[in-house]
Amino acid sequence: MRAHPVFGDSLIAGLLFLADLSAFAGRAPVSGGVLFLVGLLLVVPVAFRRKYPLGSSYVILFGAFLQLMTHGGMNDGIPARAGDFALAVALYTIVAYVDRQQGLVYTMALFVGTFIWAIWRIAEPASAVILTFLVAVIFGFSWALGEFVGARRAYHSELEQRLKLLETERDQQARIAVGEERSRIARELHDVVAHAVSVMVVQADGAGYAIRTKPELAEAAVKTISDTGRQALTELRRLLGVLRSEDQSGTQWAPQPDARELDNLAENCRAAGLPVRLEITGDVEHLPAGLGLGVYRIVQEALTNTLKHAGTGANAVVKVLRTDEKVVIEVTDNGFGTPHDLVAVSGGNGLIGMRERAGVLGGTLEAGPNPGGGWRVRAVLPLTAS
Structure with a gap:
């Protein structure tokens, strides 16, 4: 109707x-x-x-x-x-x-x-008065009903406009968060590639000095340049997939963390009051620089969300598994504080950042309530970017 x-x-x-x-x-x-x-x-x-x-x-x-x-x-x-x-x-x-x-x-x-x-x-005057009064009542009721329905229609229209405005603001905030996270990822990958290129320049200079007097050192330097160049190409492919926005912030000179810093990260969380059990299976010390950084950031953000939302008395378990083809990250907690699904529905910046980072590295990320209670974050990152 x-x-x-x-x-x-x-x-x-x-x-x-x-x-x-x-x-x-x-x-x-x-x-x-x-x-x-x-x-x-x-x-x-x-x-x-x-x-x-x-x-x-x-x-x-x-x-x-x-x-x-x-x-x-x-x-x-x-x-x-x-x-x-x-x-x-x-x-x-x-x-x-x-x-x-x-x-x-x-x-x-x-x-x-x-x-x-x-x-x-x-x-007849009496009939005229009675009929006029009856007609006036009917028209008065029609006016009152029209006022009521018109007010409700105006209220619903204004409410719909406000909802559309809120949806627009939410989408804009999500796009801003995605842009900021991509810019951050681009800076970090830029640092990784810049490090690789610096190593290649230094090794090339050394090979140039030693090529006549110590050929074996020059050969080792050239091999290092080859390995570093391949790794840098991999990172460049990932970097080109990021839509880097204009960023006026200063250059970050501090070394970027990697998977080897997970022990320190877990220790910092314990000092903040969150018991963390860290389980690492496989060699994560020799991951590509960009991948190692992604593993560290995903675990860091997941533990940060646990600190914010899990409530007092919560525990967290971090599992990192490396196979020949991929790295699997799983962070779970048994918290009962602020419902994490509200964060998921609203599109919190932390979840947006983790998904963007996993996507840049060619992987996937899942976040949601744990069947046994609490919250679960699971990421699968390939060792070789597609």
């Missing part, structure tokens, strides 16, 4: 038309054609009242004026027709769907028509 208002209003118009057929049983001084025409003018516009509120309302008013001029008195046997209720429907429509000013104009027209009808067509 809401999707197709004309259909619902057509049902109302049909009911009014069926009820209005009783007018043909009265002793009208006009032909049946005039009765039928007035009925059409009163009833048919009701079907289009929400699509064309002003136009349909004034067509109904014209039909009522034609009825006033031709028939509608006590002597006719039909002082009022069922189709005349369309006037109340039209008044409600203008108040609810247009504005009060147009509603006042329409009400004045109804008042003038009702006054003429009571004076001219109703002969």
Whole structure:
């Protein structure tokens, strides 16, 4: 009915038309054609009242004026027709769907028509007073109902606009968070690649000095350059996948952490009051620089979320498994504090950062409630970027 208002209003118009057929049983001084025409003018516009509120309302008013001029008195046997209720429907429509000013104009027209009808067509004063009062009550109810529905429509419209504005702000904040995290990742990968290039330059200079006097040292230097160059190419491929935004912050000179710093990270969390059990399987000390940094950052952010949201008395378990093809990271806690799913639904910056970092490294990340209680973060990072 809401999707197709004309259909619902057509049902109302049909009911009014069926009820209005009783007018043909009265002793009208006009032909049946005039009765039928007035009925059409009163009833048919009701079907289009929400699509064309002003136009349909004034067509109904014209039909009522034609009825006033031709028939509608006590002597006719039909002082009022069922189709005349369309006037109340039209008044409600203008108040609810247009504005009060147009509603006042329409009400004045109804008042003038009702006054003429009571004076001219109703002969008995007592009947005129009673019928006028009854008509005034009906029109007053229509105005009040229109005010109520119009206020609700305005409230819902404003609420929808506010919700759209909040959604827009949320999306903008998410995009800002993604941009900041990508910029941070780009800086870190830049440091990794810059380190590799620096090593290559130093080794190339050394090879140039030793190529004639100590060929074996030059050969070792060239081999180091080759290995470092391959690693740098891998990091460059990852770097090119990041849309780096303009960043005016200063250069970071501190060495970037890697997976070898996980023990220190766990110790810092224990000092902050979060018991952490660290389980490392496989060799994580010789991971590529960018991958090692990603492992460290994901674990760091997951433990930070545990500190923020798990509540007092929570424990965390960090498992890092390296295989021949990938590194699997799993961080779980048994917290019962602030529901983590609220953070997930709202798109917290921490989760956004972890997902972006895993995506840059060619991996995947899952975060959600742990079946046994608490929260679980699991990331799978390939050793070779796709």
